[in-house]
Amino acid sequence: MGTSQKRPARSFPLIPLATVLVAGLLVAAAILITPPGQSTPGGTNLANAAMQVTDLPLKQLSPQAFADVERDLDATETPEPTTPVHAGKPTTVVVKRGDSLSAIFMRLGIYSNLAQLLKPGEDHRALERIYPGQKLVFTLSGTRLDRLELVQTPYRSLVYSRNNDSFVAETLHRQLDTILQYAGGHIDSSLYLAGHRAGMSDTLIQDLVHIFRWDIDFALDLRVGDSFSILYEKHLLDGEEVEDGEIAAAEFVNKGITYRAYRYTDESGRTDYYTLEGKSLHRTFLRTPVKIARISSYFNPRRRHPILNVIRAHRGVDYAAPTGTPIQATGAGRVIYRGTKGQYGKMIVLRHGNIYSTLYAHMSRYARGTGVGRTVKQGQTIGYVGSTGLSTGPHLHYEFRVNGVHRNPLKVKLPQTKSLPKAEMDRFLATIHAPARQLDAYALNRLALQAL
Ligand SMILES: [Zn+2]
Structure with a gap:
C-alpha cells in the first residue's frame, strides 16, 4: 500500500514511553473536559463577520x-x-x-x-x-x-x-468564521453508528468514506476496533454554527494499518487529499466496481467451478449483489467490447490506456452511453448486476488485466495518479503542519486510553 503509514507516525518525537503516556493522558484530560460541539483549542478564525446590525435608538x-x-x-x-x-x-x-x-x-x-x-x-x-x-x-x-x-x-x-x-x-x-473541529470514534458495529455517536452528519461520514475509498473497501474491509479521527471545518456566523465545511485532515485505522489524508490546494488551485509524503490518495482505479456487495468468489487459479464441477481458473472476483445494482467503471477508459459472450453473458470490457483493461460480466443490462468506442469516467455506471451467461445467481464477475494478463483485482498494485512536485513540498508541509500535529495528539490520546 503506497499511501499507508505504519504507526508510529513520522512526526512523533522520540521520547520515553512514560513521557508519551503522561502527555497522552494530559491530552485525554483536555479532550474529556471539552464538551462536544465546542471548538478545538487550535480553532482558527479565518475571517470575521463583515456586517453588523445595530438598532435605531x-x-x-x-x-x-x-x-x-x-x-x-x-x-x-x-x-x-x-x-x-x-x-x-x-x-x-x-x-x-x-x-x-x-x-x-x-x-x-x-x-x-x-x-x-x-x-x-x-x-x-x-x-x-x-x-x-x-x-x-x-x-x-x-x-x-x-x-x-x-x-x-x-x-x-x-x-x-x-x-x-x-x-x-x-x-x-456575509463572511463566515471558520474553525477546525475534531470528531473521532471507533467502530463496534457500523461506521454510521460510530460517526453519529461522534456528532458527525451523514454528509461528513460520506466525505470520510470518499477520502479513503481508494485504500479501504468500506463495504468489505471494516472491522470492529477500526477507528477514525477527523478535523473538519465548521462555519460560524456571529459565533453560531451555520454549516459544516470540508474535512481538512483525516485518519482511519483499518485492520491495524493507519491511513492519513490532508487536504491541500496546490499552486495551480487544484484541491486534493494527500499523504504526509505528498502523494495523492487519488488512484487511477477504484478497488471495487460495486458499492454494496459481498465477495462470493475470489480470484483463484485452481477453483472447482460451481456449475461445471471441474477445476477451472477463476480469473476474476465475483461480487454478489441484487439484480439491478449499479456497476461502476473502476477507471476512466474506453468501451472496447459490449455484447453477449457465452458463459460471461452480457458484458463490457474497458480499456484504460495501453496497459490496463477491466471486464464486467453477467450484467442484466447496460447503462446508456456505453456503446463500443464511447469513453467513460471513473465511477460512471456502465451497467447493472444480473445473472446472464453461466451463473448461479445475480452477481458481477470482474476481471483486471495488466498487459493482457489476468491479475487479482483485490491485490494488484494500483497505479497512483501523482505526487506533489518537490518544489511544492515546503508549502505543502507548512499547510498541513497544524492539522498533522492535532491528529498526532488525538492518536496519542487514543493510545494512552488503550493503555489504561
Ligand atoms: Zn466469476
Missing part, C-alpha cells in the same frame, strides 16, 4: 414599532439610548404573521413611496413574498428610506439602496 419609534424591533446589538457595542437620532442607523424588524411591507412602513413612520421599491424584476419581487420570522433591516434618513436589507439566510441578504428616486438591488454575502 428606541425613543424614535412608536410603542408598537418598539415591540417589533428586535434588539440585535453587537455585544461589544454599548447602546446609547439618549443620543439623538442621526441618519444611517439601521433598524431591524422581524416580520409578524399577517404583516405586509406597507404595514411595517406605517409602523416605522416611513414616508417613502412603496412603489419605488416594488417595481418589476426578480429582485424586487422578493419583497412581495416576505414571511413571518423574516428579518428586514431599515436604514432611514428621518422619515425617508435609504436602504432596506431583506435577510434571506444567515449569510445572504438582498439589499435595496436608494439611488435618487429609485432603488438598486444587490445580493450581499
Whole structure:
C-alpha cells in the first residue's frame, strides 16, 4: 500500500514511553473536559463577520414599532439610548404573521413611496413574498428610506439602496468564521453508528468514506476496533454554527494499518487529499466496481467451478449483489467490447490506456452511453448486476488485466495518479503542519486510553 503509514507516525518525537503516556493522558484530560460541539483549542478564525446590525435608538419609534424591533446589538457595542437620532442607523424588524411591507412602513413612520421599491424584476419581487420570522433591516434618513436589507439566510441578504428616486438591488454575502473541529470514534458495529455517536452528519461520514475509498473497501474491509479521527471545518456566523465545511485532515485505522489524508490546494488551485509524503490518495482505479456487495468468489487459479464441477481458473472476483445494482467503471477508459459472450453473458470490457483493461460480466443490462468506442469516467455506471451467461445467481464477475494478463483485482498494485512536485513540498508541509500535529495528539490520546 503506497499511501499507508505504519504507526508510529513520522512526526512523533522520540521520547520515553512514560513521557508519551503522561502527555497522552494530559491530552485525554483536555479532550474529556471539552464538551462536544465546542471548538478545538487550535480553532482558527479565518475571517470575521463583515456586517453588523445595530438598532435605531428606541425613543424614535412608536410603542408598537418598539415591540417589533428586535434588539440585535453587537455585544461589544454599548447602546446609547439618549443620543439623538442621526441618519444611517439601521433598524431591524422581524416580520409578524399577517404583516405586509406597507404595514411595517406605517409602523416605522416611513414616508417613502412603496412603489419605488416594488417595481418589476426578480429582485424586487422578493419583497412581495416576505414571511413571518423574516428579518428586514431599515436604514432611514428621518422619515425617508435609504436602504432596506431583506435577510434571506444567515449569510445572504438582498439589499435595496436608494439611488435618487429609485432603488438598486444587490445580493450581499456575509463572511463566515471558520474553525477546525475534531470528531473521532471507533467502530463496534457500523461506521454510521460510530460517526453519529461522534456528532458527525451523514454528509461528513460520506466525505470520510470518499477520502479513503481508494485504500479501504468500506463495504468489505471494516472491522470492529477500526477507528477514525477527523478535523473538519465548521462555519460560524456571529459565533453560531451555520454549516459544516470540508474535512481538512483525516485518519482511519483499518485492520491495524493507519491511513492519513490532508487536504491541500496546490499552486495551480487544484484541491486534493494527500499523504504526509505528498502523494495523492487519488488512484487511477477504484478497488471495487460495486458499492454494496459481498465477495462470493475470489480470484483463484485452481477453483472447482460451481456449475461445471471441474477445476477451472477463476480469473476474476465475483461480487454478489441484487439484480439491478449499479456497476461502476473502476477507471476512466474506453468501451472496447459490449455484447453477449457465452458463459460471461452480457458484458463490457474497458480499456484504460495501453496497459490496463477491466471486464464486467453477467450484467442484466447496460447503462446508456456505453456503446463500443464511447469513453467513460471513473465511477460512471456502465451497467447493472444480473445473472446472464453461466451463473448461479445475480452477481458481477470482474476481471483486471495488466498487459493482457489476468491479475487479482483485490491485490494488484494500483497505479497512483501523482505526487506533489518537490518544489511544492515546503508549502505543502507548512499547510498541513497544524492539522498533522492535532491528529498526532488525538492518536496519542487514543493510545494512552488503550493503555489504561
Ligand atoms: Zn466469476
